[in-house]
Amino acid sequence: MLTIDARCTACGLCLVTCPEGALVPARHRPTVVADRCTDCLACIEVCPRDAITEVPA
Ligand code: SF4
Ligand code: SF4
Secondary structure (H helix, E strand, O other), rough: OOOOOOOOOOOHHHHOOOOOOOEEEEOOOOOOOOOOOOOOOHHHHHHHOEEEOOOOO
């Protein structure tokens, strides 16, 4: 499971990086659609703010 915290600047990089379309725009920062996410971790690697963290489900 991923969380996106307040370090996010809504740059949108993770949205275009996710191969599963599991990140969707939301009011302040992207939301993770958990049942689409395959835990590939590409979004964590690409985020310039280290705002995405994997946490135990
Ligand atoms: S890449 Fe990081 S800073 Fe950019 S929108 Fe995604 S979570 Fe936010
Ligand atoms: S871990 Fe992979 S599949 Fe899941 S939201 Fe991030 S980029 Fe998308």
